[in-house]
Amino acid sequence: MSTATEAKSKSIWGGGISPFNVSWGKMFMWFFLVSDAFTFSTLLVAYGTMRHRFTDIWPAPGDVFTHFPFIHGHVPLAYVGLMTFILIMSSVTMVLAVDAGHQRNHKSVAMWMGLTIVGGLMFLGSQAWEWYHFIHGSKEGTYILADGRFARTDDYEPGKLFFWHNHQKTVVEGAEAEKLKASAVRNIKGANMTENEYGNTPLFANFFFFITGFHGFHVFSGVVINIIIFINVLNGVYKRRGHYEQVEKSGLYWHFVDLVWVFVFTFFYLV
Amino acid sequence: MSHNAQNEHKPHGYYTGDIHNQFVEEHYDPTAKKIIWRTFWILLVATIVEVAIAFIPMHKELLQWIFVALTIFKSAYIVGVFMHLGKEKKSLQYTILLPFFLIVYMIAICLIEGVYLFHIG
Numbered sequence: 598m599s600t601a602t603e604a605k606s607k608s609i610w611g612g613g614i615s616p617f618n619v620s621w622g623k624m625f626m627w628f629f630l631v632s633d634a635f636t637f638s639t640l641l642v643a644y645g646t647m648r649h650r651f652t653d654i655w656p657a658p659g660d661v662f663t664h665f666p667f668i669h670g671h672v673p674l675a676y677v678g679l680m681t682f683i684l685i686m687s688s689v690t691m692v693l694a695v696d697a698g699h700q701r702n703h704k705s706v707a708m709w710m711g712l713t714i715v716g717g718l719m720f721l722g723s724q725a726w727e728w729y730h731f732i733h734g735s736k737e738g739t740y741i742l743a744d745g746r747f748a749r750t751d752d753y754e755p756g757k758l759f760f761w762h763n764h765q766k767t768v769v770e771g772a773e774a775e776k777l778k779a780s781a782v783r784n785i786k787g788a789n790m791t792e793n794e795y796g797n798t799p800l801f802a803n804f805f806f807f808i809t810g811f812h813g814f815h816v817f818s819g820v821v822i823n824i825i826i827f828i829n830v831l832n833g834v835y836k837r838r839g840h841y842e843q844v845e846k847s848g849l850y851w852h853f854v855d856l857v858w859v860f861v862f863t864f865f866y867l868v
Numbered sequence: 869m870s871h872n873a874q875n876e877h878k879p880h881g882y883y884t885g886d887i888h889n890q891f892v893e894e895h896y897d898p899t900a901k902k903i904i905w906r907t908f909w910i911l912l913v914a915t916i917v918e919v920a921i922a923f924i925p926m927h928k929e930l931l932q933w934i935f936v937a938l939t940i941f942k943s944a945y946i947v948g949v950f951m952h953l954g955k956e957k958k959s960l961q962y963t964i965l966l967p968f969f970l971i972v973y974m975i976a977i978c979l980i981e982g983v984y985l986f987h988i989g
Contacts (some may be wrong), residue, residue, distance in 0.1 A: 617960040620884040620892050627964055638971045642978045649982030659922065678919045682912065689908045698906065699896045707896045840882035843894070845952075852950045856943055862915075863939040867922055868932050 617665045626846050630853045633815075637857050640811065641864050644804045648694075653763050654747070656796035658866045660761075664730045670753055677866045680723045681858065687716025688855040691823075698841025699748065703833070706841060710827040713851065716821040724813045734787030739794035741783040747797040748777060760798075808865060812857055819854045822847050895955070907949045914942050 609616045617624055648655050664669035694709035737750035740758070748758040748769075758774045760767040769777060785794045793802035826847045835841045881894040882883035897903070918938050921931065953961055 615890050615892070616957075617956050617963075618893055619960065620886075620890050621888055622884065622886070624960070627960070629949070631964055631967060634968070635971070638968075642971075642974055645975070646978040646982035646985075649979055650985040652986055674922055676917050678915060681915050685908065685911050685915070688950055689904060692904050693901070694921070696900050701892065703969065838885055840894075842882070842884065849951055852946055855950075856946045859939055859942050859946065863918070863935050867918060867935050 606858055612768050613778060613829035620842060623842070623846055623849070626849045630849065633853065636855075637808075637811070637860070640804075640808050641823070641860060644808060644864065647800050651796075651798050651800065652760075654797045656761065656801055657764060658868075661731075661795045662727070662866060664727075666726070676723070676727065676863065677862060680720060680727075681862050683716055683720050683723065684855045684858050687713050688721065688852050690716060691848045691851045695841070695845050698835070698844045701836075702839070703830070703836050706835075706844060707827070707830045708780060710823060710844070714820060714823050714827060717816055717851075720816055721813065721820065724809065724816075728809075731802075732787050732789070734794045738784050738786035740778055741785065742777060743780055743782050748781070749794065791804055807867070808861060812854070815857065819847075819851050903949060907945050910945055911942055914938050 615621070615624075615628060619627075640716070659673040662677060663673045665672040665676050690709045690712040694706050694713060697705035735750060736750045737752070737755075739750065742746040742748055746760060748760060751757060751759065756774060757768055757770045760776060782816055785792050785818055788805070788835040790803060790806070791799050793799065795801055829835060829843070830841075836845060881892050884890050884892060918935060921934060924931075967981065
């Protein structure tokens with residue numbers, strides 16, 4: 598009997614040791630991230646479903662997100678590319694903080710944590726800038742014509758109206774465009790939850806606000822967590838504890854935020 | 869000298885110090901920094917390629933599959949290297965990754981549903 602109990606306790610699932618060889622805190626951070634990944638997956642899959650449902654009127658992201666600070670004209674994808682770079686960079690500084698923690702290098706951990714926070718704040722600022730331009734939209738906005746057609750305008754090509762259908766563009770200009778504008782039923786500028794100037798479906802703006810907003814809130818909470826860890830590092834909490842595992846756990850969350858952005862970047866801005 | 873004393877005090881790991889006070893093995897890899905920066909360059913180049921090929925005229929569906937492939941490629945590096953899952957035990961890796969087959973299934977059924985809804989109007 599006693600030998601049987603002994604043999605059982607030696608099995609890795611028999612208790613007394615960590616079968617995964619990680620602390621319970623890190624394991625549950627992983628389990629939380631799996632559940633959070635499922636949440637983001639459902640949001641992106643819902644986006645994909647509705648995009649297929651309204652594929653004929655869905656705007657191409659390359660024609661919507663074309664602003665770049667201090668540049669006059671359309672620069673598609675460059676700004677979100679920059680945001681991706683900022684987030685990847687702050688992921689690198691985070692993993693360098695974890696690495697410094699393994700070496701018990703107190704000063705180095707503090708420096709890399711500080712830079713990670715700066716990267717997170719830069720990303721949040723970029724997102725605020727992008728939301729501002731998305732919400733305010735173009736100078737002239739979009740005209741809803743009497744027959745229900747959706748006539749977009751372009752700040753850099755005044756006097757022209759653009760009709761999109763199935764990703765094909767038709768341009769109307771000159772006197773004919775002026776006539777259509779004069780007969781327009783309504784003019785939409787920018788975006789809100791019920792209508793937007795980019796596509797003839799509120800869903801496009803709804804998904805933009807919800808998905809990038811949900812991700813942005815994750816970045817925000819990640820920055821708050823990182824600031825708390827940073828203060829603890831400065832106060833020598835982990836130096837006294839003898840290890841920097843807490844930095845690893847907040848690092849897991851921070852990398853996850855970067856990981857989600859990689860998917861948002863592809864499925865919202867590129868595809 | 870002091871470095872050796874520290875190593876004797878904490879042999880290849882640490883106790884978590886919470887109520888479970890588990891011992892966690894730690895393998896410090898002296899090449900870790902090099903691997904981190906190499907991963908950074910891989911992620912950066914993959915992102916630049918994604919943005920660049922968006923401007924190359926090609927079959928739209930092919931382009932989308934390249935985007936998906938590069939996204940999975942990038943996420944493998946983030947999860948494997950930055951989140952350190954590549955060096956964790958096999959049992960933990962499978963526990964975390966296998967549930968995502970459900971997501972693949974969800975993507976398939978939902979996109980088919982979306983296309984169907986488009987056709988019936």
